[in-house]
Amino acid sequence: MSSNNLLDKIIQQSKLSKKETAKQQRIVETAIALFAERGYAHTSTSEIAKHSGVAEGTIFRHYGTKENLLLSVIVPFLKESMPSLAEEISEQVDPRGFGSFGEFVRALIRNRFEFLMANREIFRVVAKEMLYRDELRAELFPHVGGAIFGFLGRALAHFKERGELADIPPPELAKLMLTTIAGSFVARIVLAPEPPGEEAEADLERLARFVLEGCASGRAAL
Amino acid sequence: MSSNNLLDKIIQQSKLSKKETAKQQRIVETAIALFAERGYAHTSTSEIAKHSGVAEGTIFRHYGTKENLLLSVIVPFLKESMPSLAEEISEQVDPRGFGSFGEFVRALIRNRFEFLMANREIFRVVAKEMLYRDELRAELFPHVGGAIFGFLGRALAHFKERGELADIPPPELAKLMLTTIAGSFVARIVLAPEPPGEEAEADLERLARFVLEGCASGRAAL
Amino acid sequence: MSSNNLLDKIIQQSKLSKKETAKQQRIVETAIALFAERGYAHTSTSEIAKHSGVAEGTIFRHYGTKENLLLSVIVPFLKESMPSLAEEISEQVDPRGFGSFGEFVRALIRNRFEFLMANREIFRVVAKEMLYRDELRAELFPHVGGAIFGFLGRALAHFKERGELADIPPPELAKLMLTTIAGSFVARIVLAPEPPGEEAEADLERLARFVLEGCASGRAAL
Amino acid sequence: MSSNNLLDKIIQQSKLSKKETAKQQRIVETAIALFAERGYAHTSTSEIAKHSGVAEGTIFRHYGTKENLLLSVIVPFLKESMPSLAEEISEQVDPRGFGSFGEFVRALIRNRFEFLMANREIFRVVAKEMLYRDELRAELFPHVGGAIFGFLGRALAHFKERGELADIPPPELAKLMLTTIAGSFVARIVLAPEPPGEEAEADLERLARFVLEGCASGRAAL
DNA sequence: CATGAATGAGCTTTCATTCAT
DNA sequence: TATGAATGAAAGCTCATTCAT
Numbered sequence: 001m002s003s004n005n006l007l008d009k010i011i012q013q014s015k016l017s018k019k020e021t022a023k024q025q026r027i028v029e030t031a032i033a034l035f036a037e038r039g040y041a042h043t044s045t046s047e048i049a050k051h052s053g054v055a056e057g058t059i060f061r062h063y064g065t066k067e068n069l070l071l072s073v074i075v076p077f078l079k080e081s082m083p084s085l086a087e088e089i090s091e092q093v094d095p096r097g098f099g100s101f102g103e104f105v106r107a108l109i110r111n112r113f114e115f116l117m118a119n120r121e122i123f124r125v126v127a128k129e130m131l132y133r134d135e136l137r138a139e140l141f142p143h144v145g146g147a148i149f150g151f152l153g154r155a156l157a158h159f160k161e162r163g164e165l166a167d168i169p170p171p172e173l174a175k176l177m178l179t180t181i182a183g184s185f186v187a188r189i190v191l192a193p194e195p196p197g198e199e200a201e202a203d204l205e206r207l208a209r210f211v212l213e214g215c216a217s218g219r220a221a222l
Numbered sequence: 223m224s225s226n227n228l229l230d231k232i233i234q235q236s237k238l239s240k241k242e243t244a245k246q247q248r249i250v251e252t253a254i255a256l257f258a259e260r261g262y263a264h265t266s267t268s269e270i271a272k273h274s275g276v277a278e279g280t281i282f283r284h285y286g287t288k289e290n291l292l293l294s295v296i297v298p299f300l301k302e303s304m305p306s307l308a309e310e311i312s313e314q315v316d317p318r319g320f321g322s323f324g325e326f327v328r329a330l331i332r333n334r335f336e337f338l339m340a341n342r343e344i345f346r347v348v349a350k351e352m353l354y355r356d357e358l359r360a361e362l363f364p365h366v367g368g369a370i371f372g373f374l375g376r377a378l379a380h381f382k383e384r385g386e387l388a389d390i391p392p393p394e395l396a397k398l399m400l401t402t403i404a405g406s407f408v409a410r411i412v413l414a415p416e417p418p419g420e421e422a423e424a425d426l427e428r429l430a431r432f433v434l435e436g437c438a439s440g441r442a443a444l
Numbered sequence: 445m446s447s448n449n450l451l452d453k454i455i456q457q458s459k460l461s462k463k464e465t466a467k468q469q470r471i472v473e474t475a476i477a478l479f480a481e482r483g484y485a486h487t488s489t490s491e492i493a494k495h496s497g498v499a500e501g502t503i504f505r506h507y508g509t510k511e512n513l514l515l516s517v518i519v520p521f522l523k524e525s526m527p528s529l530a531e532e533i534s535e536q537v538d539p540r541g542f543g544s545f546g547e548f549v550r551a552l553i554r555n556r557f558e559f560l561m562a563n564r565e566i567f568r569v570v571a572k573e574m575l576y577r578d579e580l581r582a583e584l585f586p587h588v589g590g591a592i593f594g595f596l597g598r599a600l601a602h603f604k605e606r607g608e609l610a611d612i613p614p615p616e617l618a619k620l621m622l623t624t625i626a627g628s629f630v631a632r633i634v635l636a637p638e639p640p641g642e643e644a645e646a647d648l649e650r651l652a653r654f655v656l657e658g659c660a661s662g663r664a665a666l
Numbered sequence: 667m668s669s670n671n672l673l674d675k676i677i678q679q680s681k682l683s684k685k686e687t688a689k690q691q692r693i694v695e696t697a698i699a700l701f702a703e704r705g706y707a708h709t710s711t712s713e714i715a716k717h718s719g720v721a722e723g724t725i726f727r728h729y730g731t732k733e734n735l736l737l738s739v740i741v742p743f744l745k746e747s748m749p750s751l752a753e754e755i756s757e758q759v760d761p762r763g764f765g766s767f768g769e770f771v772r773a774l775i776r777n778r779f780e781f782l783m784a785n786r787e788i789f790r791v792v793a794k795e796m797l798y799r800d801e802l803r804a805e806l807f808p809h810v811g812g813a814i815f816g817f818l819g820r821a822l823a824h825f826k827e828r829g830e831l832a833d834i835p836p837p838e839l840a841k842l843m844l845t846t847i848a849g850s851f852v853a854r855i856v857l858a859p860e861p862p863g864e865e866a867e868a869d870l871e872r873l874a875r876f877v878l879e880g881c882a883s884g885r886a887a888l
Numbered sequence: 889c890a891t892g893a894a895t896g897a898g899c900t901t902t903c904a905t906t907c908a909t
Numbered sequence: 910t911a912t913g914a915a916t917g918a919a920a921g922c923t924c925a926t927t928c929a930t
Contacts, residue, residue, distance in 0.1 A: 021914075039354050041263040045900065055916045060901060062914090131353050131412065132261050141413075166435075168428060176406070176432045183405025184398070191359065206390060210398045210436035213388075245890090266924060277891040279927085288925060467911090483798055485707040488903060499912045501906085510904060575797050576705050581857065610879075612872060620850070620876045627849025628842070634797065635807075650834060654842045657832075658876035687893075711921060721895045726922060728893090891930080899923075906916075 024062050026052040032073050036121040039128055040070055070129065077122045078144055081115065101164040101215070104155060106208045109181060113204060120189050127190045149174060165215055173215055180211055246284055248274040254295050258343040262292055262351055292351065296358075299344045300366055303337065323386040323437070326377060328430045331403060335426060342411050349412045371396055387437055395437055402433055468506055470496040476517050480565040484514055484573055514573065518580075521566045522588055525559065545608040545659070548599060550652045553625060557648060564633050571634045593618055609659055617659055624655055690728050692718040698739050702787040705794055706736055736795065743788045744810055747781065767830040767881070770821060772874045775847060779870060786855050793856045815840060831881055839881055846877055 020028075030052035034043040045066050049056040063069040116123045130137050149171070156170040165173065184207050188194075242250075252274035256265040267288050271278040285291040338345045352359050371393070378392040387395065406429050410416075464472075474496035478487040489510050493500040507513040560567045574581050593615070600614040609617065628651050632638075686694075696718035700709040711732050715722040729735040754777055782789045796803050815837070822836040831839065850873050854860075 023915080038356070041354075044898080046898085056900090057902085057916055057918095058914080061916090064901090066900065128353050131350050132263075137413065166431075168431075172425075172428055175409075176402075176429065179405035179409050180398075180402040180432075180436075183401035183408075186405075187397070187401050190353065191363070203394075206394055207398065209388075209390075210402075213438060214432035214436040216435060267926085268924075271892095278925090279891055279893095280889085282926065283890070286926095485798075489905085490903075493913095500904090501912055501914095502910085504905065505911070508905095572797050575794050575856065576707075578704070585857070610875075612875075616869075616872055619853075620846075620872065623849035623853050624842075624846040624876075627845035627852075630849075631841075631845050635803065647838075650838055650842065653832075654846075654880035657882060658846075658880040660879060689894080710919075712919085722921090723896060723923080724894055727895090730922090732921065891928105893927105893929095895925100895927075897924100900921095902920075903918100904916100906914105907912105908914095909912080 021062075023052075023054055023058060027054060027059055027062065027069070028073060031069055032121050032125060035070065035073065035129075036124040039132075040066075040125070041132075045069075070125075073122060074126055074129070074140075077119060077126060078140065081119075081144075101159045101162075102208075102212055104159070105177075105211055105215075106205075109204055109208050109211070112181070113185065113200070116185055116189055120193070123185075124190050124193070127186055148178070152177065168215075176214060177211055180214070181207065245274075245276055245280060249276060249281055249284065249291070250295060253291055254343050254347060257292070257295065257351075258346040261354075262347070263354075267291075292347075295344060296348055296351070296362075299341060299348060300362065303341075303366075323381045323384075324430075324434055326381070327399075327434055327437075328427075331426055331430050331433070334403070335407065335422070338407055338411055342415075345407075346412050346415070349408055370400070374399065390437075398436060399433055402436070403429065467496075467498055467502060471498060471503055471506065471513070472516060475513055476565050476569060479514070479517065479573075480568040483576075484569070485576075489513075514569075517566060518570055518573070518584075521563060521570060522584065525563075525588075545603045545606075546652075546656055548603070549621075549656055549659075550649075553648055553652050553655070556625070557629065557644070560629055560633055564637075567629075568634050568637070571630055592622070596621065612659075620658060621655055624658070625651065687728075689718075689720055689724060693720060693725055693728065693735070694738060697735055698787050698791060701736065701739065701795075702790040705798075706732075706791070707798075711735075736791075739788060740792055740795070740806075743785060743792060744806065747785075747810075767825045767828075768874075768878055770825070771843075771877055771881075772871075775870055775874050775877070778847070779851065779866070782851055782855055786859070789851075790856050790859070793852055814844070818843065834881075842880060843877055846880070847873065 027048065031043075031048050034048055034051065037043075045059055046056055048069075049059055059066075059069065063072060130140070152174045153170055156165065156173055159165055160170060168176075184203075188203070249270065252270050253265075256270060256273065259265075267281055268278050270291075271281055281291065285294060352362070374396040375392055378387065378395055381387055382392060390398075406425075410425070471492065474492050475487075478492060478495065481487075489503055490500050492513075493503055503513065507516060574584070596618045597614055600609065600617055603609055604614060612620075628647075632647070693714065696714050697709075700714055700717065703709075711725055712722050714735075715725055725732075725735065729738060796806070818840045819836055822831065822839055825831055826836060834842075850869075854869070
């Protein structure tokens, strides 16, 4: 049904390797750390082997290819990052309808920020490789982006009916929201990796306010 | 005063190579095209040599290192992208004070978009490598970011005095503006490289409106 | 008496592994098929393991080395291919003296062709490896070749007494016969592996006639 | 016109590398010697590099692939071994029509034997790899074999008209001749590589006689 | 100045073999 | 006895860089 080669590989991949050896875990953890630090291209498999106290052959016994190891890092992250979103948000806000648009945006931002901070090393890897490797982007973007877009689109439609949003086509609004929020997260987590500071709270609130105003109805275009 | 190794190298670099021969131009142009297409790491110097009709040795005679060739691509772009900004914007808007905040933001967005579209291949290279190579980011960010930040900070202070802005510390507001605008540009030019479509106009206007609303005073935080 | 390392190993090998378990049989059968198809060097032990439904360790438990597994394929073939020859031929022809030389040659050719066709996969393996691996050839050739040569020499001496053969030293004649017959078989079974066609009969008859004429007395050297 | 991938590659290959460096010559010579001695699969590129006093990278700069190096060894040999045949034979025998069949066969055998002895190392490589590597055989066989077959077929037709040959279809006769002659050469040069002995003369004469009788008319099939 | 042959360190990957379970 | 995860040496190959011409 899907002609997506890479995604198929990824899914099979994550199905097959259900039982993770202790060594496999160490390999993946090390790979995440090194990929995040130096990037995929500048990390050699021999370094990964050395740092995880494993023979180089072991890596290839389990992952076959260096590329495949990268996917084994990225895929679970993406799998977890997408479908859980809608449910979690719904639970955290009003299950019957997200409450107000403000509540929704704040919950969305906070939820994703926490998720990305909890997985910030993988996020760094994904962000860098997504930008760098055209095939990865070309094949994963539609799926990941599509899911997020779909979720956000439905939510915006809901709030627009209530008259809380500016008169902008919801897809365009979704795009603006996403680039703003994602831009903020990338700037904070990938570009300027700082220890999880305390100002995060205030920053997130400012970001939320900025997004809300940008989406809000009730003011003519200036 | 500055212990910045890379920047010194860059500056020397651009001083030394004042007289660009025809061959050097071809080398740099080819490098830009190939780096943009496949990324720095996946482009070999022999490919650059072949595509520009030059012997491989010639590249190293002029640039010494592959890394240095990358800098010779990036540096003029950055040099041109920064200082010109303030002047151009000032000229395009009201030289005495940018006119209204709306005018300013619209001019800023349009001016930078045109600049980046005109140099979109280099922009792709810079964006990718900026994210990928930590040293590059660590060393260039303060300078480039600082300049932009300074300019934007002064402008925001100006408009805040006039009461056109929300009650947010200007640096924070600058950050939000920049991530939003940059996020949009990266999404459009780097992530989803399309032929310069006609909808650009409308998109830019929506982006401007979104930013303006986000910055605007006159509404309580929701 | 014999300083032949390899042959000793082979003999021990075939003595020790008298009792072949079902798994061992599957291993050897798979090895034959894969060696014949891709050659020894291009067949990995893990492939053999996978195709025979056995763990890789099991192969090494039984055969110790990949090389040894090859011998376990080759040796029984050679053991069966040699001593049986004289008896079978004798039985199939006139037990008292092979009948006429023509009968003898035809029986010889037919008997060996059937034997090789029945074991054609192993024959492919042996032919390829015999040519490819110098030690194998150097050590096995004298023994195998010697046996065949001895048998054929005796037969030729017998027919020469009867005056049926040209005036050529029997060893030289044996060599010519063997290279011609073996050349034909290798061409047909190894070089151009076709499904056992019906023209085999006619081909064999032509081969026999060619050999017979070449050996025949009664005509001056042209 | 020809869908033969490998042969195309080969031909381009030998055209491109017209100018052979001194180092290239040493590489090819070493490769021939080592391939002949141990076989292609058991010879590593690092060994070739070491033995020819060259860096390993140099091999790949010139030949790209180990496989390609093999072709660079085989191709000139095949190119020289085929087309020259007809002319040389014609010259060595009676230019108006090969003289008698006996003259023709003796000239053919002697000419090819000398050619193969002069190139005996390459012949060993070709023989081994031809047997071992199915793709090589599948792609080269039709072309090489076809040329030889064509030449021999025409010659046989010529002599058959004169009534010098047995009543066997010329293609079948050609096959028998070729397997017999080739079998002899392989046995002598590849299987039992001896220093060029003096008995060669007598052996060749016996081989010629054997072939002649096998082809001769004038005797009923026995 | 320009060339391009040569270099060699380093890369990813393969695979026969070992050994704790 | 059978397993299969782990090993590590060695393979083929890439590529930035050097240097004699």
